[in-house]
Amino acid sequence: MGFLNVENITMQFGGLRAVDNVSFHVDQGEIVSLIGPNGAGKTTVFNMLTGVYRITGGTMEFLGVKLEGKMPQDIVKLGIARTFQNLRLFSKMRVIENVLVGMHVNTRYSFFGGLFRSAGFRREESRKAVRAVEILKSIGLLKHLNSYAESLPYGEQRKVEIARAMATDAKLLLLDEPAAGMNPAETEELLRFIRQLRDEGYTILLIEHDMNVVMNISDRIYVLDHGRLIADGLPEEIANNRDVVDAYLGGERKKHAED
Amino acid sequence: MKNRRFGSIRENGFLYVFEHFFSAYRGFFFAVCGILLVAVPYMDLNRATLRLVTMIALYSMLGMGLNVLVGYTGQVSLGHAGFYGIGAYACALLQVRLGLSFWPSLALAGVFTALVGLLLGLPTLRLSGTYLSIVTLGFCEVVQMVLKQWESVTFGNYGVRNIPKPELFGYTFNLQNGGFYQIILALAVLTAVGCLAVKNSKTGRAFLAIKNDELAATMMGIRTSRYKILAFVISAFITGIAGGFYSVINNGYIEPTNFVFNISVLIISVVIVGGLGTIRGMVFGAALLLLFPEVFRGLNEWRFVIYGVLLVLMMQFRPQGALGWQSTLPFKLSRRTKRELEARGLSPSRLNEGKGA
Numbered sequence: 042m043g044f045l046n047v048e049n050i051t052m053q054f055g056g057l058r059a060v061d062n063v064s065f066h067v068d069q070g071e072i073v074s075l076i077g078p079n080g081a082g083k084t085t086v087f088n089m090l091t092g093v094y095r096i097t098g099g100t101m102e103f104l105g106v107k108l109e110g111k112m113p114q115d116i117v118k119l120g121i122a123r124t125f126q127n128l129r130l131f132s133k134m135r136v137i138e139n140v141l142v143g144m145h146v147n148t149r150y151s152f153f154g155g156l157f158r159s160a161g162f163r164r165e166e167s168r169k170a171v172r173a174v175e176i177l178k179s180i181g182l183l184k185h186l187n188s189y190a191e192s193l194p195y196g197e198q199r200k201v202e203i204a205r206a207m208a209t210d211a212k213l214l215l216l217d218e219p220a221a222g223m224n225p226a227e228t229e230e231l232l233r234f235i236r237q238l239r240d241e242g243y244t245i246l247l248i249e250h251d252m253n254v255v256m257n258i259s260d261r262i263y264v265l266d267h268g269r270l271i272a273d274g275l276p277e278e279i280a281n282n283r284d285v286v287d288a289y290l291g292g293e294r295k296k297h298a299e300d
Numbered sequence: 301m302k303n304r305r306f307g308s309i310r311e312n313g314f315l316y317v318f319e320h321f322f323s324a325y326r327g328f329f330f331a332v333c334g335i336l337l338v339a340v341p342y343m344d345l346n347r348a349t350l351r352l353v354t355m356i357a358l359y360s361m362l363g364m365g366l367n368v369l370v371g372y373t374g375q376v377s378l379g380h381a382g383f384y385g386i387g388a389y390a391c392a393l394l395q396v397r398l399g400l401s402f403w404p405s406l407a408l409a410g411v412f413t414a415l416v417g418l419l420l421g422l423p424t425l426r427l428s429g430t431y432l433s434i435v436t437l438g439f440c441e442v443v444q445m446v447l448k449q450w451e452s453v454t455f456g457n458y459g460v461r462n463i464p465k466p467e468l469f470g471y472t473f474n475l476q477n478g479g480f481y482q483i484i485l486a487l488a489v490l491t492a493v494g495c496l497a498v499k500n501s502k503t504g505r506a507f508l509a510i511k512n513d514e515l516a517a518t519m520m521g522i523r524t525s526r527y528k529i530l531a532f533v534i535s536a537f538i539t540g541i542a543g544g545f546y547s548v549i550n551n552g553y554i555e556p557t558n559f560v561f562n563i564s565v566l567i568i569s570v571v572i573v574g575g576l577g578t579i580r581g582m583v584f585g586a587a588l589l590l591l592f593p594e595v596f597r598g599l600n601e602w603r604f605v606i607y608g609v610l611l612v613l614m615m616q617f618r619p620q621g622a623l624g625w626q627s628t629l630p631f632k633l634s635r636r637t638k639r640e641l642e643a644r645g646l647s648p649s650r651l652n653e654g655k656g657a
Contacts, residue, residue, distance in 0.1 A: 091519060093515070093519075113518045113519055113521075114518065114521045114522065114523050117519065117520065117521035118521055122519070122520075123519060125516070125519075129513045129515060129516035129519075130512075130513070130516070131508065131509050131512035131513060131516065131517075132512060132513075133508070133511075133512055133626070134505075134508055134509070134512060135631055137631050138505060138508075138631070141502075141505055142505050142506070142508075142509045142517070142520050142522070143520050145502055145505070145506060145509075145520055145521055145522050146520070146521035148502045150501075150502070152498075152501075152503050152530070154501075155497060155498060155500075155501025155502060155503050155504075156494060156497050156498055156501070157497070158497060162501065163634065163636060166501075166634065166637070167634055167636045167637040167640060170633055170634070170637040170641075171637060171640050171641055171644065171646075174641055174646050175644070175646070178646065186631065187630045187631050189626055205520065209520060209521060
């Protein structure tokens with residue numbers, strides 16, 4: 042049984058095929074990157090995996106459970122959490138509240154438990170708050186615990202998104218351009234943190250533009266272009282792949298001349 | 301002078317000083333407020349003033365009810381006069397037609413209105429913003445029509461007469477003895493406590509998450525449809541109870557025109573002027589909007605002009621409402637949580653220090 046197996050998934054929007062017959066797999070404990078030029082369909086793949094889009098073809102399996110046709114909420118419960126390319130924080134809520142919302146799926150008390158402050162409620166809220174503080178400490182956001190998410194600098198907001206995804210108790214984290222908008226020092230720190238996440242047992246699927254980041258951190262890389270998988274392999278193989286270089290830098294583009 | 305910042309929070313701001321001062325002595329402040337509120341009926345007020353105070357408490361409660369919907373989940377309803385009317389008629393008719401006493405009628409009125417809230421919540425799931433407002437406005441008109449036309453049940457335009465006064469162990473509650481005020485004070489305090497409890501639980505955080513970003517909330521595993529309906533149900537329940545109370549304080553008489561669209565507007569004004577998402581704002585908004593016509597009685601029709609100008613200025617310069625500020629107090633951790641953090645070396649007293657900033 043594989044960790045994440047994706048076979049021939051296709052996403053058709055009317056006449057546009059945003060993702061075309063893409064297959065890939067992620068093994069437990071790996072850091073896998075999904076790269077490609079703008080509009081290659083990377084974020085679409087994330088939206089397919091997390092149930093935002095209903096895929097029009099192919100199969101996706103996570104820990105032996107089929108993902109296609111599942112509601113986003115059920116997919117989170119299975120252990121896949123994501124961040125967004127354009128920040129989608131709960132901006133008027135505090136940082137710790139953002140993380141607590143991330144724990145929603147694993148909170149075991151009912152509405153009435155919350156209303157009447159049951160013993161279960163107090164136990165759960167206390168457990169969650171402690172875990173939230175631990176997560177924020179590990180990602181270096183402890184000093185912002187009480188701040189409202191909207192007031193944080195951009196790079197810190199990205200970290201809140203990652204913290205929120207971790208809070209769901211996910212096994213697989215889908216990070217959509219986590220280094221976007223960060224300066225080199227912040228990016229370096231982020232890379233260290235992502236490796237640390239892997240060491241703690243998370244598996245990571247990453248979308249990234251910054252080649253420096255990708256080559257540095259990935260165990261394996263998949264390259265998308267115009268919705269198709271054009272290459273996959275180890276970082277050094279990708280760096281020397283002719284098709285990849287063409288896709289990024291132009292080149293002859295014979296492949297797409299036929300389209 | 302110190303000008304440290306805890307994240308986004310300036311330590312020398314007026315709000316910071318005010319809130320921390322209030323927080324430090326909150327036991328004292330709550331005790332004083334509590335005593336004042338309880339003492340109102342013994343202050344030898346005249347009927348008009350007593351009625352005004354009662355109405356302010358009633359509209360605070362109505363505000364809290366709508367606040368669950370607008371302030372927490374961000375769904376705007378212009379139909380709360382509908383829920384208000386349903387609650388009032390349910391409570392009145394259960395007493396007049398079935399001979400039930402006030403208290404069970406009040407509870408049943410709340411439950412019945414909550415059910416209607418559930419029904420209205422279902423079709424509105426796919427709507428948001430202006431479209432949702434229009435549907436709820438329509439709902440208000442439908443309720444109005446039903447109350448007027450279904451004469452065999454609601455007595456139509458004649459209204460429900462001879463609604464008995466509430467009694468408890470032989471004590472009759474009325475306006476003069478401050479009984480009405482005591483009932484609504486208890487109901488409003490219960491509502492406030494309940495709202496705060498819900499807000500600080502996973503339910504309330506799910507509500508706020510939906511208001512902030514519905515897609516992100518979905519991606520956190522929140523069943524947004526369920527929570528949006530739940531907000532409708534809670535909101536309708538509170539409004540229904542408030543309506544039930546209203547039915548008995550009106551000289552034993554209610555009619556459909558007590559629950560017209562203007563009432564919806566008044567309720568939503570309370571929420572917006574007071575401060576979305578807060579309890580203090582509901583009380584303040586209700587007091588302001590109900591005192592306004594009394595204080596400016598001399599201006600006659602002109603007072604609506606002033607009222608309109610005030611609302612526009614409010615929208616322009618303080619859209620979060622008069623008391624709708626974001627708290628500068630630290631996130632409230634329970635004593636138990638603090639203990640457990642201490643045990644793990646994550647002392648909460650040190651959480652705020654700008655380490656490595």
